[in-house]
Amino acid sequence: MTATLIWILVALVVIGLYLSWTAGRLDRLHARIDAARAAMDAQLLRRASVAQELATSGVLDPAASIVLYEAAHAARQAVEEQREVAESELSQALRAVFAETQQVDAVKEAPGGENATVELAEAVRRVPMARRFHNDTVRAARALRRHRKVRWFRLAGHAPFPMAFEMDDEPPAALIERAA
Numbered sequence: 763m764t765a766t767l768i769w770i771l772v773a774l775v776v777i778g779l780y781l782s783w784t785a786g787r788l789d790r791l792h793a794r795i796d797a798a799r800a801a802m803d804a805q806l807l808r809r810a811s812v813a814q815e816l817a818t819s820g821v822l823d824p825a826a827s828i829v830l831y832e833a834a835h836a837a838r839q840a841v842e843e844q845r846e847v848a849e850s851e852l853s854q855a856l857r858a859v860f861a862e863t864q865q866v867d868a869v870k871e872a873p874g875g876e877n878a879t880v881e882l883a884e885a886v887r888r889v890p891m892a893r894r895f896h897n898d899t900v901r902a903a904r905a906l907r908r909h910r911k912v913r914w915f916r917l918a919g920h921a922p923f924p925m926a927f928e929m930d931d932e933p934p935a936a937l938i939e940r941a942a
Contacts, residue, residue: 784906785917791903795924798896802927805892806849809885810837813856816882821872826859850930856886860934867940879937886933893931900924 816822817831833848833855840848860866869875903924912918 781911781915781917784911788903788906788912788917788921791899791906792921792924794899795896795903798892798899799927802889802892802896805885805888807838809882809889810834810849810852812878812882812885813852814838816869816878819872819874819878821869821875821878822859822865826865829855830859846927846929853886853930853932856882856937857932857934860937863936863940866936870940879940883933883937886937890931890933893927893929897926897928900926 811834813830814834817827817834820827822830833852837845837848837852866879870879906912907918907923
């Protein structure tokens with residue numbers, strides 16, 4: 763009788779330790795999601811800021827400046843629910859403005875254009891990487907949260923279900939080619 767109680771107690775302790783380890787792992791994933799989201803937000807803000815700075819520099823033609831400025835401003839001011847759409851529209855505006863290599867060359871030839879082009883190219887290269895890292899972390903947390911043990915024992919607590927950030931982040935090909 764005593765041996766049975768000891769084995770039951772040992773089994774409960776092992777199960778408790780396993781659940782505690784799983785809850786800790788889930789908590790670390792949520793912390794990584796927060797860090798990845800902050801890094802992605804910083805890269806998106808940097809891209810919008812550089813695009814807005816370039817639009818107001820007078821290097822671009824007036825129509826391109828207006829299109830780029832409005833898209834960058836909308837991306838910087840977007841509320842969370844509209845952020846993915848605003849960032850996608852900025853990507854589309856960047857591709858429209860820098861669709862041709864002649865436009866990139868014209869910007870590079872202007873005073874200060876070389877630095878602006880390189881800075882914008884770096885910013886648009888980093889956004890897809892930051893978004894991919896964020897979405898990979900979200901995918902890992904979602905996979906863990908789908909397990910029965912996590913749902914049954916409510917190991918996620920009151921943390922919101924992680925959401926991926928889906929946007930059009932394809933960089934303008936002409937800008938990437940010419941800035942490199």
